[in-house]
């Protein structure tokens with residue numbers, strides 16, 4: 001794997017704790033696999049509770065000194081880190097494609113996206129303001145100041161192994177917090193490479209420690225229960241998020257949870273169908289369907305259903321599934337064989353209940369973990385593909401009659417992360433955007449993610465917002481100070 005990198009020292013396989021690269025106490029390692037070939041890329045140190053505790057204790061010390069620096073000083077280090085990430089896009093993209101599977105173009109995009117959170121929050125950290133307000137006693141004044149929450153723990157997913165770290169540590173570090181982060185065991189190398197660059201940028205020891213491990217429980221338990229950790233931030237499934245959030249209540253930690261989705265794409269009969277088909281495909285098949293905001297259910301008004309399906313088939317027909325390292329591939333494998341089996345079982349369930357495979361439908365033909373981009377028609381609300389997050393390149397297309405029915409179908413889920421609609425009607429744009437229970441709505445647009453936006457969901461898709469000017473709030477405490485005895489002598 002090193003041979004493929006211009007700078008092989010970016011390939012780090014030890015844990016990064018208190019500014020040092022270390023093996024696990026037990027000497028245990030775990031393999032990182034290439035999802036395109038199932039080859040073992042490298043072995044990575046597998047840490048547990050004791051190493052995690054040391055990282056947290058180091059973070060506590062480092063955080064105090066970091067918070068005492070000015071926002072300008074913190075910003076300067078973060079900007080250096082941002083520059084180093086951008087200087088190394090190509091190597092970081094290769095590392096990501098090899099361990100995660102997404103095609104190189106998507107990996108490059110994610111690295112730039114990841115850096116943008118560092119750059120954005122390096123600026124935003126300078127704008128942490130407070131308030132002065134009147135009090136019932138005319139001789140007193142109230143002041144609200146914002147202070148860093150302290151030590152933050154982060155657990156991040158394999159689908160965006162770099163951007164989900166920086167979307168959390170960018171604001172945390174910018175406002176004066178320290179972070180201990182656990183990468184997904186499928187994709188630790190991207191995060192470790194970013195830590196190497198943070199080290200080169202001069203981020204002081206202990207402020208960002210990385211604790212990779214094959215066994216999530218000992219690391220997760222320490223991160224959730226250690227009282228030094230004041231805030232826990234997680235991106236991943238709703239099932240795991242609920243478990244971790246419950247553990248965090250024992251020490252009353254603040255939490256931010258970016259969890260699962262079941263995004264509807266609602267296509268009305270007044271929509272530009274070419275744009276709707278291109279948008280639905282872009283949203284559905286991005287990262288081979290493995291994003292929390294991927295289209296999960298495509299709801300199409302009955303009068304344009306057949307035409308829309310034909311157009312979507314046309315877009316899907318241009319895709320080339322293959323190894324992400326091949327520049328001609330447009331879509332890579334799914335993360336594991338188990339993921340492929342889970343996705344297949346949802347398609348089998350739909351077909352058994354009368355769905356028709358209008359495109360794709362082949363599993364494991366180009367290689368163990370490859371799925372042909374698939375379209376399912378004649379799908380109904382009693383099928384698993386309506387209720388469950390598919391997390392793979394399968395697009396079920398449902399039919400609706402009226403706007404009210406579309407809103408009801410969109411809301412008929414415990415999830416509420418992202419939703420999309422295609423319409424040219426301004427009144428409908430507002431009625432539907434306000435009527436659906438989602439944290440983010442894209443109207444005639446599916447590329448809704450960026451540093452500029454408050455990313456997050458409602459209902460069981462979680463709480464908290466990442467990115468934008470709101471993104472610092474989750475890492476700040478508000479302290480009220482009452483200044484009294486201000487009357488004349």
Ligand code: SIN
Pocket residue numbers: 159160235258290291292293449
């Ligand atoms: C996610 O899937 O959680 C992140 C997607 C994005 O940032 O666009």
